[in-house]
Amino acid sequence: MTESLYKVITKEELSQFGYALRETGTIYAPVKTSKESHSFKQVDTLTEADLEYHRTMIPPKKFFISPKETIFTFNKEKEEYNETPAVNEPLVLFGVHPCDINALNLLAKVYLESFTDKYYSERRENTTIIGISCTPDEYCFCKSTGTDYAREGFELFLHDIGDRYLVRVGSLKGYNLLQKHASLFREVTEEDLSLYRQAEKKRLASFTKSLEMSGLQDMLDMSYNSPIWEEYGEKCLCCGSCNLVCPRCRCYDVQDYIDLNLNTGQRERKWYSCMLKEHGLVAGGHNFRATSAERLRNRVNCKGSLKEDMTNCVGCGRCSAYCPAGIDYVEILQKIRGDIE
Amino acid sequence: MSKPKLGIFSLTGCGGDQLQILNMEDQLLDLVSRFDIVDFQEGSSRKVDGDIDIAFVEGTVSTEHDLKKLKEIRARSNVLIALGNCAIEGCIQSMRNGETTLSERLKDVYGVEEGFFDAKLSKPITEYVDVEFSIPGCPVEKEETLRGITSLLHGDSPPYYSYPVCVECKLNEYPCVIVEEGKPCLGPLIRAGCNARCPSLGLDCIGCRGPVEGAENFAAEYQMLLDKGYTKQDIMNRLRVFCGELGDDFLGGGDDE
Amino acid sequence: MTESNPLSPMKARITEIQQMTDIEKLIKLRFQNKTDASNFKYMPGQFIKLGVMGVGEAPISICTSQSDEPGLELCIRNAGRVTKALHNLNVGNTIWIRGPYGNGFPMEAIEGKDLLLVAGGLGIAPIRGVLQYALHHRELFGEISFLYGVRCYDLMLFKDEILDYFRHGDEKGVKLYLSYEDESDKVCYDLSCERDDRCTQGMVTKLFSMLDSKSNNSVSLIGGPPIMYKFTVRELEKMGFQPDEVYMTLERRMRCGVGQCGHCIVGTGKSIKYVCKDGPVFTLWDAMNTKGMI
Numbered sequence: 001m002t003e004s005l006y007k008v009i010t011k012e013e014l015s016q017f018g019y020a021l022r023e024t025g026t027i028y029a030p031v032k033t034s035k036e037s038h039s040f041k042q043v044d045t046l047t048e049a050d051l052e053y054h055r056t057m058i059p060p061k062k063f064f065i066s067p068k069e070t071i072f073t074f075n076k077e078k079e080e081y082n083e084t085p086a087v088n089e090p091l092v093l094f095g096v097h098p099c100d101i102n103a104l105n106l107l108a109k110v111y112l113e114s115f116t117d118k119y120y121s122e123r124r125e126n127t128t129i130i131g132i133s134c135t136p137d138e139y140c141f142c143k144s145t146g147t148d149y150a151r152e153g154f155e156l157f158l159h160d161i162g163d164r165y166l167v168r169v170g171s172l173k174g175y176n177l178l179q180k181h182a183s184l185f186r187e188v189t190e191e192d193l194s195l196y197r198q199a200e201k202k203r204l205a206s207f208t209k210s211l212e213m214s215g216l217q218d219m220l221d222m223s224y225n226s227p228i229w230e231e232y233g234e235k236c237l238c239c240g241s242c243n244l245v246c247p248r249c250r251c252y253d254v255q256d257y258i259d260l261n262l263n264t265g266q267r268e269r270k271w272y273s274c275m276l277k278e279h280g281l282v283a284g285g286h287n288f289r290a291t292s293a294e295r296l297r298n299r300v301n302c303k304g305s306l307k308e309d310m311t312n313c314v315g316c317g318r319c320s321a322y323c324p325a326g327i328d329y330v331e332i333l334q335k336i337r338g339d340i341e
Numbered sequence: 342m343s344k345p346k347l348g349i350f351s352l353t354g355c356g357g358d359q360l361q362i363l364n365m366e367d368q369l370l371d372l373v374s375r376f377d378i379v380d381f382q383e384g385s386s387r388k389v390d391g392d393i394d395i396a397f398v399e400g401t402v403s404t405e406h407d408l409k410k411l412k413e414i415r416a417r418s419n420v421l422i423a424l425g426n427c428a429i430e431g432c433i434q435s436m437r438n439g440e441t442t443l444s445e446r447l448k449d450v451y452g453v454e455e456g457f458f459d460a461k462l463s464k465p466i467t468e469y470v471d472v473e474f475s476i477p478g479c480p481v482e483k484e485e486t487l488r489g490i491t492s493l494l495h496g497d498s499p500p501y502y503s504y505p506v507c508v509e510c511k512l513n514e515y516p517c518v519i520v521e522e523g524k525p526c527l528g529p530l531i532r533a534g535c536n537a538r539c540p541s542l543g544l545d546c547i548g549c550r551g552p553v554e555g556a557e558n559f560a561a562e563y564q565m566l567l568d569k570g571y572t573k574q575d576i577m578n579r580l581r582v583f584c585g586e587l588g589d590d591f592l593g594g595g596d597d598e
Numbered sequence: 599m600t601e602s603n604p605l606s607p608m609k610a611r612i613t614e615i616q617q618m619t620d621i622e623k624l625i626k627l628r629f630q631n632k633t634d635a636s637n638f639k640y641m642p643g644q645f646i647k648l649g650v651m652g653v654g655e656a657p658i659s660i661c662t663s664q665s666d667e668p669g670l671e672l673c674i675r676n677a678g679r680v681t682k683a684l685h686n687l688n689v690g691n692t693i694w695i696r697g698p699y700g701n702g703f704p705m706e707a708i709e710g711k712d713l714l715l716v717a718g719g720l721g722i723a724p725i726r727g728v729l730q731y732a733l734h735h736r737e738l739f740g741e742i743s744f745l746y747g748v749r750c751y752d753l754m755l756f757k758d759e760i761l762d763y764f765r766h767g768d769e770k771g772v773k774l775y776l777s778y779e780d781e782s783d784k785v786c787y788d789l790s791c792e793r794d795d796r797c798t799q800g801m802v803t804k805l806f807s808m809l810d811s812k813s814n815n816s817v818s819l820i821g822g823p824p825i826m827y828k829f830t831v832r833e834l835e836k837m838g839f840q841p842d843e844v845y846m847t848l849e850r851r852m853r854c855g856v857g858q859c860g861h862c863i864v865g866t867g868k869s870i871k872y873v874c875k876d877g878p879v880f881t882l883w884d885a886m887n888t889k890g891m892i
């Protein structure tokens with residue numbers, strides 16, 4: 001087959017495509033929910049979505065690892081437990097940004113590399129991801145982290161090039177989707193290509209925040225005893241928000257609950273955060289990260305480390321945008337680099 | 342095995358925590374059938390002396406009589422649980438401690454001198470006796486209380502929340518009212534467990550579940566609110582309502598101004 | 599690789615319980631399902647997640663070495679919620695297991711070497727597995743010395759075995775050295791009189807002076823509380839051990855055991871490790887590369 005993996009769809013026809021996608025699965029798209037926040041919510045038509053959004057407060061990882069879920073229910077007398085069946089409903093995530101796609105790719109590695117997480121893999125298989133290009137705001141620095149472009153991990157990617165989108169195919173599933181709705185798409189023209197060049201130029205020029213990455217890991221290591229951690233630790237409320245909104249954080253907690261009959265109950269998994277006091281606490285009372293400064297240092301080091309040549313931070317800006325204390329992750333690292341005082 | 346003996350006691354307070362237990366309509370019968378209830382003021386007139394396996398105590402110590410009763414309960418009980426924020430931190434009853442003295446208050450309200458009542462400065466029971474566990478809330482959450490009791494029956498300790506309201510706020514995807522509206526939310530200081538009830542309505546948390554154990558971030562919250570333009574008085578008033586004297590302690594006492 | 603949820607446990611039954619000290623029990627168990635039993639292959643130093651439904655799970659070292667006999671032995675200290683619930687179980691009760699997890703000690707890679715084992719307190723649990731393995735494959739290893747530090751006789755774990763090694767170890771191929779902290783401990787004092795070249799009052803580090811000098815073909819394997827590592831490592835360095843000749847097993851808070859939940863994280867941007875998955879056994883060289891490990 002020599003079919004091109006690039007197509008074009010007009011903005012007018014996109015809503016039709018959205019309509020057609022309902023056959024593929026339940027559609028979730030970014031919807032404005034408050035002054036500063038968007039959320040991936042179920043929509044019937046794309047008109048309900050705000051495709052010009054900057055970021056959702058909670059990233060799309062919520063579709064793959066639920067914020068709260070029952071792993072299994074148990075019955076002590078019967079000496080058995082029943083795993084919660086994985087959700088098999090097909091989903092379409094419409095309008096996912098490159099940072100979030102890259103974050104999902106890395107998250108999948110954590111969940112699938114050594115032990116296959118049945119839930120994660122089934123959910124990913126049942127999901128169609130349609131990416132979309134974006135314009136950075138004052139918190140975005142994905143260009144610095146190299147995650148402003150999604151190479152893989154999506155079915156189709158829409159590049160906004162004015163009154164139309166350049167459509168990039170990212171998987172066979174995406175290719176088949178295009179074939180299925182072929183009448184809505186057309187071939188790329190020389191004009192489209194030049195619009196794409198312009199759009200990319202404009203997008204790249206609009207970043208206001210940046211962070212140099214080279215040598216960062218060594219600088220972090222040598223700053224282990226830096227007063228910076230105390231300085232920000234004092235401001236930090238240890239509320240956990242930065243981790244809970246981070247598309248790359250994966251920490252979770254597991255807890256059991258028993259019913260009043262003392263026989264049945266369930267084991268639950270919940271998102272957790274390394275900024276919380278008990279993250280490093282062990283029996284007997286020793287806490288490996290007892291202070292807010294130590295926990296902040298751990299968080300920034302975890303995010304600043306590399307996973308297969310990609311930093312564990314995808315530059316989405318959420319942690320800074322949603323920190324009630326106004327602590328800016330990039331500012332901390334700029335200080336570590338000595339770029340600012 | 343004989344049923345564990347359970348006592349539910351009230352000192353000075355609104356009785357709301359006992360009421361929450363009575364409100365567990367669906368589980369109440371099942372629950373009481375698992376215990377030998379030796380004392381439950383709001384639920385039954387039965388009173389039995391002797392040792393108690395598990396005692397719940399709500400309210401503050403506000404009179405000499407309260408104190409005597411508390412010490413007796415402690416002496417009789419194997420496990421003592423502070424039920425609700427009055428018992429844990431003093432709650433609303435202790436909110437002016439450190440601001441006005443008891444005799445000033447008696448004079449303001451009754452126009453008489455101290456000594457007329459056997460009144461004491463309202464303090465949580467934790468000021469006077471050791472407690473094995475506590476179940477927070479003003480009033481306590483039904484679900485959490487039930488889980489606590491169930492865990493005890495199961496030979497385990499009651500689950501507790503070591504993290505703040507913000508965690509539940511984010512897990513439920515509620516927008517942050519500090520970030521979005523600059524409201525003086527106390528969520529970062531306060532024990533989770535209410536499923537972020539106030540932020541779910543777009544309201545700032547006023548702290549009714551009391552501060553997270555060993556909260557080390559009072560100063561950070563205080564500074565953050567000052568930076569947002571709230572005055573020291575605003576902030577202290579807020580903190581005092583449910584954080585008892587802890588707010589003062591963390592900020593180094595009710596000093597200057 | 600398991601093709602299901604890594605958090606799903608296997609069923610086992612308790613076959614024997616021994617009260618070892620006031621706070622430690624040895625629990626023996628056997629898998630309920632034959633395939634679970636035959637699939638369960640482990641190395642000394644690996645651990646399992648041991649669970650009680652309705653309470654939770656705790657990481658526990660397997661304190662034996664794999665043998666033909668089916669079943670596992672675990673030495674459990676009553677230290678909190680889950681371990682208390684484990685202590686409340688009786689023979690015949692069900693218990694839930696996930697694992698084995700972690701890397702374990704590299705027994706095959708260190709074949710042919712002299713072994714210096716150092717254990718403090720509960721750290722003996724994983725080290726006991728190492729010793730069993732080495733004695734079981736005695737011809738594969740050189741000299742074996744085992745330093746064990748206890749607070750007092752009452753808190754000594756595996757007393758019978760330890761005393762047996764103390765008195766007859768040399769015939770079995772292991773030299774056992776014992777240290778005790780409590781000066782008023784009568785039993786330990788008697789042991790130190792019995793063999794003053796093998797037992798002394800003090801910290802485990804005091805035993806190093808009793809050792810011959812390091813052979814050029816030896817490795818050290820350590821298990822103990824966090825504070826023991828710093829001092830032990832100092833002694834080992836003095837003896838001339840290279841950083842890649844020292845293996846230690848670390849303890850951190852753990853939830854998942856499979857590298858997902860993040861609780862056991864350690865390190866900096868340069869090197870992040872998850873103790874459950876990348877460890878729990880690390881070399882001193884790993885520790886030099888990963889800040890905060892010891």
Ligand SMILES: Cc1cc2nc3c(=O)[nH]c(=O)nc-3n(C[C@H](O)[C@H](O)[C@H](O)COP(=O)(O)OP(=O)(O)OC[C@H]3O[C@@H](n4cnc5c(N)ncnc54)[C@H](O)[C@@H]3O)c2cc1C
Pocket residue numbers: 281282283284645654655656657658659660672673674675676677678679680681682720723724848849850851852853878
């Ligand atoms: C690799 C490894 C091997 C271990 N081997 C043994 C052993 O052989 N015998 C033994 O008695 N103990 C061992 N421990 C320590 C044991 O896991 C803890 O004592 C136990 O988890 C305490 O749990 P708890 O619920 O009783 O305590 P709580 O204080 O009630 O802890 C609550 C939860 O915190 C976590 N937690 C607390 N302490 C620890 C800890 N030290 N390590 C990991 N998670 C913790 C657990 O998830 C636990 O469920 C080991 C720990 C690790 C990491």
Ligand code: SF4
Pocket residue numbers: 242245246247248249303312313314315316317318319320329
């Ligand atoms: S660390 Fe902050 S900027 Fe980076 S991915 Fe996480 S939330 Fe986004």
Ligand code: SF4
Pocket residue numbers: 243246248249250251272273274275298299300302303860863
């Ligand atoms: S350790 Fe902290 S920063 Fe790293 S994944 Fe966990 S919550 Fe996120």
Ligand code: SF4
Pocket residue numbers: 235236237238239240241242243275319322323324325326327
């Ligand atoms: S969001 Fe801000 S205040 Fe909250 S834990 Fe993170 S850095 Fe601290």
Ligand code: SF4
Pocket residue numbers: 239241324506507508510511515516517518519520526527528529537540545546
């Ligand atoms: S609204 Fe309040 S509780 Fe919620 S995240 Fe913000 S500060 Fe925390």
Ligand code: FES
Pocket residue numbers: 851852853854855856857858859860861862863872873874875
């Ligand atoms: S215990 Fe979960 S990552 Fe190590």
